Amino acid sequence: MAMDKPIEKKPRPLWKTALIGVAVLAGAGFIYQLLTDAAVSTYRVSADQLIVSDVQYGAFEDLIPIRGTIQPFESVFLDAVIGGSVEEVYVEEGAFVEAGQPLVQLANTQTRLSAAQADAQSTEQLNFLNNITTDFEYQKLATERQIIDTEFRITTLDRQKKRMERLVGDSLVSEEEYDAIVDELVYQERVLANLKARQIVEDDERERRIQEIADQISMLTENLRISQASFESLLVKAPIAGQLTSFPVEIGESKQTGQRLGQIDVVDQYKIVAQIDEFYVSRVLPEQSATFTLAGQQSQARVIKVYPEITAGTFEVDLVFEGLSPSNIRRGQTLQMELTLGSPVESLLLPVGGFIQDTGGNWVFVLDDSGETAYRREIRIGRRNNRFIEVREGLQEGERVITSGYGQMEDVERVQLNI
DSSP: OOOOOOOOOOOOOOHHHHHHHHHHHHHHHHHHHHHHHHHOOEEEEGGGGSSSSOOOEEOOEEEEEEEEEOOOOOOOOOSSSEEEEEEEESSOOTOEOOOOOEEEEEEEHHHHHHHHHHHHHHHHHHHHHHHHHHHHHHHHHHHHHHHHHHHHHHHHHHHHHHHHHHHTTTTOOOOOHHHHHHHHHHHHHHHHHHEEEEEEHHHHHHHHHHHHHHHHHHHHHHHHHHHHHHTTTTTEEOSEEEEEEEEOTTTTEEOOTTOOOEEEOOOOOOEEEEEEEEEGGTTTTOOHHHEETTTTTTEEEEEEEEEEEEEEEEEEEEEESSOOOOOOOOOTTTEEEEEESSEEEEEEEOOOOOHHHHHHTSSSEEEOSSSSEEEEEEEEEEEESSSSEEEEEEEOTTOEEOOOOOOTTTTHHHHHHHO
């Protein structure tokens, strides 16, 4: 019986082994990719429901949007200095008035009587002080007259003495008569010295009293002026020329002291009063410019005053128009403006979109090269205006970012665009 011949198994070619290995690796990679993709949270959305913007490099203008209200550049309020009832109204609300023009007459009987009494008392005291001043002048003249008389008497006695000196030697005049002349001359010289000393004292006292009287007269005159001014203030006059934009008064109506009667606006000059978020209080400065569009024309304004007080999270600034004021503005009109906080700076820019409210600018969805998938990426932003955000880190020029609102995409890592 013949024996079977063993068949030797040929070794597998190397290329087949390599091919099988590649196939196994490819399958494993495919399975891994499937598993990985399944693990990544994905949101699918139609591409036409999103806004995609390009990251660009350009000049970043540090602008903030503000809203301003047109107001008169200067306004003066009318208050009742002295209260009273409205007796007569000379103008109507909305009228244009001149400085010093009477507006309304108030009546106050008590003020009228007080002014009359003050006038009488002040006049009486002024007359009394003037009489004292006149008496001082009379006293001064009287003392001067006494000195003149005494000096004249001394001169006369001196002449008599010189004549008697010759006559006494010739025994024509008795020594008794001569001694009498000498004694009287000495007496009159002493009287003259006394009068001059008294004159010095009187002059000093008179000057001091006259100065005191002058001060009292000045005070009385000022009190009289105030009293008269109080009475005259019942006739309310326009302090400046302008338009009487508010004047709610009626005949017979009673107005209290200090009560607001109206307002006069200078209508040929306007300013813009804007409220700005307190976040910018340290960055808004005088001389910064703002732009706005009115009736299709772009105009500029300039900050002239920044009020540091913060109320309800905002602070106030005043702006004036650069050049001539637009002809079609009205008091109380609202303007949408852009305030420039600094000079333009070349930066990486991303257009502003709804995603800011959803992410706070901390992350965005960036599209890959295919434009069909967007991945979540952390970024860091800087300043922003109403058009662009300044990108500090996380993005490169030319990349495409979903800038519309994220809504239901906030909790996913990837967005699949259905084109």
